[in-house]
Amino acid sequence: MxxxxxxxxxxxxxxxxxxxxxxxxxxxxxxxxxxxxxxxxxxxxxxxxxxxxxxxxxxxxxSAPAVETSFGQRSHEAFRQKRAIAAWAAERVGRDETLLLDAGTTTGHLARALRHRDRLTVVTIGLTVVNELADADGVEVLCLGGRLRHISQGMVGPFAEAALERVTADRVFLGADGLTVERGICEADLEQTRLKELMMARAGRVYVLADASKLGRRPFHAWARMPASWTLVTDDGAEPAEVARFRAAGVEVVVVDERGRPSRYA
Structure with missing residues (x-):
């Protein structure tokens, strides 16, 4: 060339x-x-x-057409990276806040990191989040309800969407199957992407928790559009050029090390 x-x-x-x-x-x-x-x-x-x-x-x-993996399979992928991302996210949460938590393995790690907090409200569509916080006395848990997607262990559909209209949150933490600068969050199911957009619209701050393997990926054909202002939290295995592309598009990007601290190499 x-x-x-x-x-x-x-x-x-x-x-x-x-x-x-x-x-x-x-x-x-x-x-x-x-x-x-x-x-x-x-x-x-x-x-x-x-x-x-x-x-x-x-x-x-x-490659062959992408196949959505089960929640159990995903729970073993990038385990340390997801835990580190969740640790950073947990440090952003203060007392008396209301959070919206997506379904997924990384938000499950975040819920676990919040188990011992007081005066906190968590609104979620994720069964893992509910299970992690079931005996957390200081955390009020609100379930949005809806149709259960067994493969993702999350709720979707009009019941969940209608419930969202009744709440707002200080922060929303979302997961992703893939994430690109041009199109936003990629998921296997259109109902998932619609619900993510509604969750973002109901929150003051938007965070996408995505380990390095998710950046630049387009495994499916359902997309959630991103708001004007949002934060990507990823791990230090992310390719610098990919991180730079998000930053050039005006996205706040936080890259964390294995202890959940901002990486000095980011």
């Missing part, structure tokens, strides 16, 4: 080439983009981790 692309542009072009040709080889890609084979291998490793491609011997091919 005569014009040198940014790393993000090059990876997008790699996905497009693999999709159109059915396969993309390392050596061919290196020659096409004018970069080293090791650079292409790093690109392919990242694109594979993000679910865009599947690795083959000597290259990559388009």
């Amino acid at each position: 005569s014009e040198r692309l940014t790393a993000h542009e090059r990876r997008g072009a790699i996905v497009a080439l693999a999709t159109s040709d059915g396969r993309a080889g390392v050596e061919e890609l290196a020659e096409h983009f004018g970069v080293t084979a090791s650079t292409i291998r790093r690109d392919l490793a990242l694109l594979t981790a993000q679910g865009h491609l599947a690795r083959t011997y000597g290259g990559a091919m388009p």
Whole structure:
């Protein structure tokens, strides 16, 4: 190529080439983009981790359609990173606040971190959040109700949406299956994305808790649009270029280390 692309542009072009040709080889890609084979291998490793491609011997091919994993499967993925993200989020919460907590594994970690708080109200659609706070005497728990999505252990649908109209919150903490600068939060189900948008509209501060593996991913075709102001909280495994893209779009990004403290490398 005569014009040198940014790393993000090059990876997008790699996905497009693999999709159109059915396969993309390392050596061919290196020659096409004018970069080293090791650079292409790093690109392919990242694109594979993000679910865009599947690795083959000597290259990559388009990945199979994404399949939503169960809550139990997700609970073992990026465990330490999710716990660290939740620890940072818990430090933002003060007494007498009302929170909206999404369903998901990372918000489950956040609920656990809030178990010993006093004078706190948590409004949630997540069964894990309810279970974590069931014996937390200092936390008032309000369940929005609705239809249970067994695979996500969360409530969705018109009952939950109607209940949201009756509450507001100081902060909302959301999870995501994928997250991009251009489109927002990616989920497997349209009802999930609609509920996330409504939750964001009812809160004073919006936080998306997403470990590094979620950034730049588009595993499904349902999207929640983001408000003008929101905060992304991720871990220090996030690619610096991906973090920079969110910041360039005006998003506040907090990158935490394994202890839940802002990373000095962010």
